[in-house]
Amino acid sequence: MRAHSVDKWLPRLIIILIAIFLLGPIVATFIYSISTVWVKTILPSGLTFKWYGVLTADPDFIPSTLRSLILAVAVVLITMLVFLPVIFYANVYNPKLKEKLRYLSILPYSIPGIVLVTGLVQLYGSLPVPKLLILILTISAICLPAFYQSLNNAFMGDDFQGMFEQAQLLGDSKLGAFVRVVLPNIRAGLMVGLLLTFTTAFTEYVITNIFLTGQYETLKIYMYRLMNTNGNAASVLTIIFFIFLGIIAFILIKIVSSQKRSVKE
Amino acid sequence: MGSKVKLFFPFSLVMLIGLILPVIVMVIAGFQGMDGGFTLSNYTTIFTQNYYRMAIFNSLWISLIAGIIGLVISILGAWAITRLAERTQNILIILFNLAASFAGIPLAFSLIIVFGNAGIAKALAHALHIGFLGNFSIYSLQGLILAYTFFEVPLGILFLYAPMKEIKKEWFEAAVVLGANRSFFIKTIILPILLPNIIETFIILFANAMGTYETMYALTGNNFISIPIVIGSLIDGSLNANVPLACALATIFAAVMAILVLVGNRIINRKRK
Incomplete structure (x- = not known):
């Protein structure tokens, strides 16, 4: 029975870890894109959509x-x-x-x-x-x-x-x-x-x-x-x-x- | 006959102009000096000057490490996918395709946001006093290897998924009935079956890392000395441009990679038979 439960959770754990690894930087980039300023701090100073306007107006x-x-x-x-x-x-x-x-x-x-x-x-x-x-x-x-x-x-x-x-x-x-x-x-x-x-x-x-x-x-x-x-x-x-x-x-x-x-x- | 010409003429034209002629001219130009005369000096330069030897060494080293790390993680990943529901498998495969195509400038930029000098990792390291994280540089050799795993892992998974799927659960059950335990089963049955695919995948991951220019350039500019970066700096039209020398370096690269992939294919086909 034990081997069976390992078979269930281990693959999921591996895929979740790989997914977190691959998606991490993209999630960070998204947060960065809606931050007012995010330099050398753990969390951004504030949130804004103004950079979306800045880009599309370029x-x-x-x-x-x-x-x-x-x-x-x-x-x-x-x-x-x-x-x-x-x-x-x-x-x-x-x-x-x-x-x-x-x-x-x-x-x-x-x-x-x-x-x-x-x-x-x-x-x-x-x-x-x-x-x-x-x-x-x-x-x-x-x-x-x-x-x-x-x-x-x-x-x-x-x-x-x-x-x-x-x-x-x-x-x-x-x-x-x-x-x-x-x-x-x-x-x-x-x-x-x-x-x-x-x-x-x-x-x-x-x-x-x-x-x-x-x-x-x-x-x-x-x-x-x-x-x-x-x-x-x-x-x-x-x-x-x-x-x-x-x-x-x-x-x-x-x-x-x-x-x-x-x-x- | 007429329709065959209509079929193959445009095809040949595209391949000749877009691919074959440039490659042939590149090979020839590698044996020419800046003045156009025949010479072997490009090749002697590459094999005797430290700068070019270092580029070759760095490229081999980074590709070897990135290839091994990519291979190990993608073996685990490909195995894990085959254990999930069929529908989830199909979705994951396409998502890994997406991850592999995110390579290059967007990937480099995302990593700079996380690990760059003003990035989140630095802030975390500073706040929590994690020394190794604070010292880690995304612009270093280690940083580049980390960056490469972001496309090497999905690529490896894409290549290993299909052969892993061939392995049936029933085989394991049959082996257990016959008295085998898990590690014996993996060593004597699974490994020999998968070995050709594992070798093939490693060669592809290695070759892919060797040819990676965009990610490395976006992270380090022309500062990290590797074969692709050196070629790039020789042909970018700047003051120290030397296109024939770049042609020689590119020829060495293409020849070695073609031999590697072909020899790999040969070994794998023999094993499969």
């Missing part, structure tokens, strides 16, 4: 958010239009290619952002090329592994080749068959992949900052600047950023749990 806040958004939307579009058809083809028609794509998973670890941006600076640094466009292509490329992995499971189970070809026999064009027959069946995996891609692009820092020499001030670059100039406003931005990531996580939870439920039915 003329650089909206433009930097928009720049991150432009980057993320462009990358999502490339992922959808360029990568998705190839992943579909590899999964359904070409297992050999699929075997090769598997090696993509080591990419983020052997070529992290700081390494890749070195190549970008060397190759394009002094060329008269549209650097923002190259940045978008580069971020798309580094998003590919996670996108590919999210879709992998989606293509298992159903006979996509049959569906795709039958739709074409019934008079659909290739594109039409893909949009009407394939897409609805990989909806959940696709949504997860696109959300991960969106988040990666939206939060990218090192490549954007060094390659575009800080000229294209995204939300993260703005956050870093703010951190060194106005800590209170920066804490507000950090909280907004966390809430944004939280909303995406919440959508992911919804997708994954509804998928699990429909599998059970």
Whole structure:
């Protein structure tokens, strides 16, 4: 009996301790963001929402958010239009290619952002090329592994080749068959992949900052600047950023749990 | 044929421009001097000058420690998750995804609020006279290792959760029926099954820490000497910029990491068979 009760409380205790550890700094940041002053004291001197006003009134806040958004939307579009058809083809028609794509998973670890941006600076640094466009292509490329992995499971189970070809026999064009027959069946995996891609692009820092020499001030670059100039406003931005990531996580939870439920039915 | 070209041309174009060409040019440029001629001097500089050797040593050291700490906590965490209700498991996995993506500038800033020079930890240490807490610096090696655990632990949990879930409760019950106790069961059955995953996870945690730039830069600027920080300071367009030297350093990094991950994969696949 004793072993059984250990089995009950020990896992909970471990998860609670890890959660407190991971959430501690975020909770502190939130309290900091609603404090009048909180320097070298155990508790803040007073509470206020004025820093939220200060941040949102800052003329650089909206433009930097928009720049991150432009980057993320462009990358999502490339992922959808360029990568998705190839992943579909590899999964359904070409297992050999699929075997090769598997090696993509080591990419983020052997070529992290700081390494890749070195190549970008060397190759394009002094060329008269549209650097923002190259940045978008580069971020798309580094998003590919996670996108590919999210879709992998989606293509298992159903006979996509049959569906795709039958739709074409019934008079659909290739594109039409893909949009009407394939897409609805990989909806959940696709949504997860696109959300991960969106988040990666939206939060990218090192490549954007060094390659575009800080000229294209995204939300993260703005956050870093703010951190060194106005800590209170920066804490507000950090909280907004966390809430944004939280909303995406919440959508992911919804997708994954509804998928699990429909599998059970 | 036409549709295959339509399929692969844009794909190849994105990968070539965005990833492959820059990496190839980077490897070549590592063998060039500032004037463009062939030279091995970048490599001799990296392996003979103390500054660069220290960067390599620091990076290896911090990644090793952060990797080990991350691994131990995530083994416990992943095991604990598998013991909870199915619904809770799914939610926790996504929350750990969220925690892993909070890395970088926001994480560094949150830690500065808690552990920084004007932070809460300092105030607490002062009020309660806790010496070690007062002396702890988030901008030091120890501080960086602490910071790294905030993304290493969730990342490790994400990688270990699926294999841990494969272990069935019934196995333990069967082993008990056959007379095994808990520690014997863990040593002879669970560990051999999980070992490949544990090695794989450690390699990923190690490689991830090696490549971490944003968190370290946000905490210490260019003050802590590590491979990513040195590369960053060589390519940031400042006075002491030396892009070919950075290319050589980045090439060493990419080659070592690729070999490590591939060799790790090889060992793991053999073990699994």
